[in-house]
Amino acid sequence: MAVFTPLSETQVADFLERFDAGTLTRLEGVAGGTENTTYFVTTDRRELVLTLFEQGEHEELPFFVELLDYLDEHRLPVPGPLHDRDGTALQSLAGKPALLFPRLPGKHPKDPNLAQCRALGDALGRLHAVSRHFPGHRPNPRDLNWLVAMHHRVLVYLSPEDQALMKDEVETYQGVFGDASRLPQGALHGDLFRDNTLFEGDRLGGLIDFYNGCTGDLLFDLAIVINDWACDAQGRLDADRYEALLGAYQARRPLSDEERKVWPMMLRLTALRYWLSRLLVVYVDPPAHDLTPHDPQQFRSILLERLQHGALPLPERSQP
Numbered sequence: 001m002a003v004f005t006p007l008s009e010t011q012v013a014d015f016l017e018r019f020d021a022g023t024l025t026r027l028e029g030v031a032g033g034t035e036n037t038t039y040f041v042t043t044d045r046r047e048l049v050l051t052l053f054e055q056g057e058h059e060e061l062p063f064f065v066e067l068l069d070y071l072d073e074h075r076l077p078v079p080g081p082l083h084d085r086d087g088t089a090l091q092s093l094a095g096k097p098a099l100l101f102p103r104l105p106g107k108h109p110k111d112p113n114l115a116q117c118r119a120l121g122d123a124l125g126r127l128h129a130v131s132r133h134f135p136g137h138r139p140n141p142r143d144l145n146w147l148v149a150m151h152h153r154v155l156v157y158l159s160p161e162d163q164a165l166m167k168d169e170v171e172t173y174q175g176v177f178g179d180a181s182r183l184p185q186g187a188l189h190g191d192l193f194r195d196n197t198l199f200e201g202d203r204l205g206g207l208i209d210f211y212n213g214c215t216g217d218l219l220f221d222l223a224i225v226i227n228d229w230a231c232d233a234q235g236r237l238d239a240d241r242y243e244a245l246l247g248a249y250q251a252r253r254p255l256s257d258e259e260r261k262v263w264p265m266m267l268r269l270t271a272l273r274y275w276l277s278r279l280l281v282v283y284v285d286p287p288a289h290d291l292t293p294h295d296p297q298q299f300r301s302i303l304l305e306r307l308q309h310g311a312l313p314l315p316e317r318s319q320p
């Protein structure tokens, strides 16, 4: 469960008075989620989501608000935070930073079909097309510099073969991506797994959980998506989902020649990014709560698969 800070109905009813959003009729703690306290809030006017930020870098919250406001203004399917009667989005409740969002419709797709892959590719392509002009700045906290700095911390927990694999990979990425990036830049979601999307049937209800949002290589975001959305249980790429997603994406933002060249390597780098972040959670910095950590081995398998078989050919753009 993910209600780390219990709230009473009175607390939330009082909180809602800051906004022009109606009066509380129902309050429900959300079981999903891993980092923040989430409540579904129903008023006599609308469905909302209340998030209390439990951990992480609170000084980054204005960046997330700015990014969500920007994407919302550009009609991307994201929950643009509600602003209070004075125009402020970021609040404090029960001593924690808090944001109130519209509740978007739908469920997380477990086994996405091709129409859902196309919808997601289209939305991410549109997001990247507009996010290239986003004025905010937050360096990617999980980029190559982070891999280089952090991988040493987990080596002691790995077999000699896996130590060599991780070290060799990081060195290879430094050779490919080491210089200042020549790749197209913009704002990224940074963690667009299936469980950070909502679908009603084939219709995308929205993209949520932008708390890995940052600015950097757009290709990094796309590779994270492919490794999660177009992958089977063994880590192999699923050709149909791969083509559906990448075709729709490129109809909105065609990849540059340089991006096409480094694509197989970016799939490897982002697989290692999750292998490493999950190892860090398991061995080095376990969270205070008792939620089951994500399995690092899943991304080790994905990395090995990309290493052995590379990427599938990139499809041409499909019609939007």
Ligand SMILES: Nc1ncnc2c1ncn2[C@@H]1O[C@H](COP(=O)(O)OP(=O)(O)O)[C@@H](O)[C@H]1O
Pocket: 002, 030, 032, 033, 034, 035, 036, 037, 038, 049, 079, 101, 102, 103, 104, 105, 195, 198, 208, 209, 211
């Ligand atoms: N705007 C939203 N609309 C609908 N559901 C949401 C929204 N924001 C969060 N949720 C629900 O709350 C859950 C937890 O939110 P999330 O931001 O992913 O938390 P955490 O950062 O703790 O993982 C999500 O899996 C989703 O079911």
Ligand SMILES: N[C@@H](CCOP(=O)(O)O)C(=O)O
Pocket: 142, 191, 193, 212, 274, 277, 278, 294
């Ligand atoms: N979705 C991720 C968790 C978020 O990554 P982190 O680097 O912020 O811990 C996963 O599936 O591991």
